[in-house]
Amino acid sequence: MREVELGWGKVLLVKDNGEFHALGHKCPHYGAPLVKGVLSRGRVRCPWHGACFNIGTGDLEDFPGLDSLHKFQVKIEKEKVYVRASKQALQLQRRTKVMAKCISPSAGHSSSTNVLIVGAGAAGLVCAETLRQEGFSDRIVLCTLDRHLPYDRPKLSKSLDAQPEQLALRPKEFFRAYGIEVLTEAQVVTVDVRNKKVVFKDGFKLEYSKLLLAPGSSPKMLSCKGKEVENVFTIRTPEDANRVVRLARGRNAVVVGAGFLGMEVAAYLTEKAHSVSVVELEETPFRRFLGERVGRALMKMFENNRVKFYMQTEVSELRAQEGKLKEVVLKSSKVVRADVCVVGIGAVPATGFLRQSSINLDSRGFIPVNKMMQTNVPGVFAAGDAVTFPLAWRNNRKVNIPHWQMAHAQGRVAAQNMLAQEAEISTVPYLWTAMFGKSLRYAGNRWPGQGRGQVRLGVWLRCVRSAEVELGS
Structure with a gap:
């Protein structure tokens, strides 16, 4: 695979089994450079989040994302490769599949x-x-x-x-x-x-x-004393997220739960809040998903970014002043100052x-x-x-x-x-997160009955190198 400049933009030129293909060079999902992805069995897979595209058609064949790639005309003459592409397609870098339009509008039978x-x-x-x-x-x-x-x-x-x-x-x-x-x-x-x-x-x-x-x-909610006080949030809507940032700016934030949502929120607030504390029942963050070793390495990365952890404990009381959160009391008897609290303890x-x-x-x-x-x-x-x-x-x-x-x-x-096409679900489960400019990706699913943090064949982890830690598979 090679990125090729065409004047108005770039294309991804692919040679596969002696045949040339030219496609959009960026993943339509988040704009990742596909030249850094993987080419296999007639498909190119995005290096960031795993979206997969057919090199013969440009069609999206595995997710995430909604759009496909443009497919450009390729001609070979005298051992030179010529690619023909429109200016609009080069600049847009995404293609929405042709779709039918509704021929039975709601008027007259809205029920x-x-x-x-x-x-x-x-x-x-x-x-x-x-x-x-x-x-x-x-x-x-x-x-x-x-x-x-x-x-x-x-x-x-x-x-x-x-x-x-x-x-x-x-x-x-x-x-x-x-x-x-x-x-x-x-x-x-x-x-x-x-x-x-x-x-x-x-x-x-x-x-x-x-x-x-x-x-x-x-989202699951806290059931402790004082759960009705103001400035305690779950993150479900843009309005929730925006209010958390406004209230946390220059003040004390507490995050309850050290799963993916909680840790992402904590990472984002470190540059906004005066202090960020994380409360978690487990010994290390992500322990159930990634295991003790990876969890401790990530915890160290957070501590180096001024995040304070209160592990193996939970919230016993939320204390308010004039109806608004002021302190989070833990079962370990610690009292943590808090102007805003984000709860990320799971969902049903x-x-x-x-x-x-x-x-x-x-x-x-x-x-x-x-x-x-x-x-x-x-x-x-x-x-x-x-x-x-x-x-x-x-x-x-x-x-x-x-x-x-x-x-x-x-x-x-x-x-x-x-539509009676008899399709079956077959994709490999995949998730990702990003914290402090580092990415962590997880493919597969933990096998029940194994030790905590152990994973079934097919799982891989990757964290971009930092000064303190490099995580391998």
């Missing part, structure tokens, strides 16, 4: 839809887009609890200052152009699978032919509205699906953080993997099976 998607995260949006890409031209309704159109939620904890328009996955015009209706601040309270109908909190009823359940998860599937339906839920509230993302009810599919699905290389054991990339893949598979 029914062909496809209803509950949840507008990655799974819901990719499902809607895949349906249009596959030629589906009937009505699609996407509903969300949020007040915003679909946005990049994982970015909230990495960039707390980001505004909703900066996080949007698609502009408003996109949904209008392709007839994907989005109902914001719309809460489904009942699903009647016998009559194929859902009821919203405001009493509105909507019939459907096919249903995708992608409600995501709800947001599936309470399904408990009175005949859609199966497991003991933890997750929606079990098969490899085709089909629930136990015909015509009802589920995807994203709220599902358990059979993972092929774990002998089809049902797992829950709440990764952004996995939600994309599940949304596409659900859409394909709504």
Whole structure:
């Protein structure tokens, strides 16, 4: 692979089995240079987050991301390679697949839809887009609890200052152009699978032919004394994230939970807050995911950036002054000054509205699906953080993997099976994080029954080298 300058921009020139291909040179997801990625079996994989593109078509074949690459004309004459590309394509560096438009608008039958998607995260949006890409031209309704159109939620904890328009996955015009209706601040309270109908909190009823359940998860809350005081947050919306930054600037911030969300928030606040403290029940951060050795190395990196850790303890009380948080009291008897507190102690599937339906839920509230993302009810599919699905290389054991990339893949598979294409979920789970300018990437899934932090074959870790630590696989 080689980057080639064409005057108005660059292309990625690929020679594979003696054949030349020219493609957009940046990953449409976050702009990574694909020349630093991996070329294998007719695909190029992004070096940052693993998105995968077919070199013959430029099409996106594995996630994350929504768009594909431009494919440019290549001609060989007298042992010279000529690439022909338009100025617009070179500058845009992304291609949205051709999509059908809706030929059955809502006017006149607003109480029914062909496809209803509950949840507008990655799974819901990719499902809607895949349906249009596959030629589906009937009505699609996407509903969300949020007040915003679909946005990049994982970015909230990495960039707390980001505004909703900066996080949007698609502009408003996109949904209008392709007839994907989005109902914001719309809460489904009942699903009647016998009559194929859902009821919203405001009493509105909507019939459907096919249903995708992608409600995501709800954050766990503290249950300690003083939990109702002001300035205690979970990070679920841009408004949450923005308020945390405003309140933490030059003041004392406490983060409860040393998982990915908590540590990302702590890293971001170190340059904003007067002090940042992390409270965690485990001995080291990330211990359940990455193990003791990696956890301690990352903890050292945070300590070198002025983050104070209170490990193997939990919050017993939140103390307020004039109704606003002033101190966090720990079970270890330590008292930590705090003007703002972010809680990141895990999440539960947001599936309470399904408990009175005949859609199966497991003991933890997750929606079990098969490899085709089909629930136990015909015509009802589920995807994203709220599902358990059979993972092929774990002998089809049902797992829950709440990764952004996995939600994309599940949304596409659900859409394909709504159209009777008999697709199966097969992608390798993958997640990433970034803290203090370093990146950590994780592929695979921890095998239950192993020691904490041990991982199943297929996992790899990478942390860009810092002055203190270099992490290998």
